[in-house]
Amino acid sequence: MEEKSRNMTDEHLSRQLRKSKGGKLGGKLLSLVGGVVAIAGIILGGNIVLVVIGGVILGLGQMVQGKSKDKASQQAFDAIAPDIVSAALENVQMSPTPHLLDAEDTNIPLPRHTHCSGSGYVRGTYRGLTTELCTVRLTEVNEVQREETGLWEKNEQPVYTGQWMLCELGQEFPTWLTIWPRERLDKLFSAKTIKTGSEVFDKRFNLSSDDEAAALRILTPGRMERILALADSSIGKFAVNLNPDGRVYIAVHSGRGFFDIGKGRESPAQLRQRFAHELHWFTDMIDAFRGV
Template sequence: MSHVPELAELDAFYEAELRPWLMEFEKKRRLYLAIAAGGILLAALPIAGLIWLGWQEYVLFVSFVTFVAAIAPLVFLGKKIEKELLARICGKLDFALDPKAGAMSIQPFSSLSLVPSYDTCSLDNAIRGKIDEVPFELCESHLQERRRNSKGRTYYVTVFQGLVGSAQFPKRFHGTTIVRRDGGFLASLFSSGKGERVKLEDPDFEKRFDVFSDDQVEARYLLTPGFMERVKRLDDLSDGAARLAFEGGRLLFAIGGGDRFTVSLFKNMGEIAHFRRMMADFALIFGIVRELNLAAKTRL
């Protein structure tokens, strides 16, 4: 598609189509929330009996089964709503949705240190389309690192959860430019002859980000005032977890901060917050790609 509506333009779509559909789940949400609350209280009784009345330890199994049975309907409802809401938004924007993210790879993001090192990787909900004729794709990513405790037992910790994506431009970039919060490994990597720190005219942007490039002139052309402003807004939205890179003909980005498409089941289904939170990421990504596309057409 040649035009992607801004966030404000989508409010009418929400009121006309999404809000009535979401409200169909409201009674069920309240019922399942009450069941979950009651089930948690019931699950606590065997534990209290074990502690104060000396019940047998097998009552812990009863407690566990009660807890799972109580919260399962609420969890399944949340997943159903998230999946269908994302599908409806993608349908409105004329984007393709692949729940399994089969064609996506985390390797380009890892090789540029846009995501931390990991041992297991899960990719879901790949979204593909065009922003002003620029092909893009993004998906949800969950990366975990394997660790061992003092007893030698293996456990996993989440090192990144958020969105990873790329946009493919018709003109290739001459160099590689990376924008990210922290230095460390990246700083040493680029100081070894592969690139240098880029000095920019936006003091707030420089305070937030480290920028390294092996083509200083191109980096300054790419990082226009408008582009930097949009990246700062994206960084705010992701609690300081936005990272980007320019390589070949691609812009690659990683936006941390947790599950970006989750729906809160503790709020009324009719609240626009469910929709706005999903669309806020989209709107800023659209703006960044548009800003960069303009620069690529007119300045590079």
């Protein structure tokens, strides 16, 4: 009976995903038309009317694309996410308030941004530990002057989208530590970082703390080995911040949120598998720090 119900849900969701593709295609066509009209206005000596009309059509196309994806994502979330989350967490709360996870209340390095927002908050307990996950988005707002009109406009650009999880480990630690990816420029300029003694780990990650000795006691060879193994199956570049009060933050710069349908090309079964894999990766990282 449960399998039959799931098949019916998947069939309905498949239809909605196909509709979403059609809506996104219509939005893209509108955006293309708007861009062509705006460019024509610029070519024709800065024809303000055409530029404005093109901008309006372009904005409408982008809005249609966004609404179509948002609707399909919500339907996928409603149909799939509750079962996936309940399989990993107990005492699940959808959209809990107030939120426990604040991306800017950590030592995790973030790109320059004007606004930080979280969405899709879910809270529960993982093996008895309070856990909360959400999607974090950072945007940068700049003012630009349009050459064709001379008017100043605010331009908001996304600079970061990632999946975050907070877990309260229920114990205190002698120091904080942050692990984040070692980029090419870090290697080139020998950016200051705590060396762990593991050549493989030090090539892939930076490590910072206010107490080097205590941080290295926490980051044992076995723990580094588990982190490296998870790095090989990660869904994006990730960072971890462990606080003295027992909070551990896990941030993955995946370019998408939890339970995001992406381009909408996956079947409901494939979405279910991906969502479960992504959530399992985060709980595996929590396990790497349990009992530190």
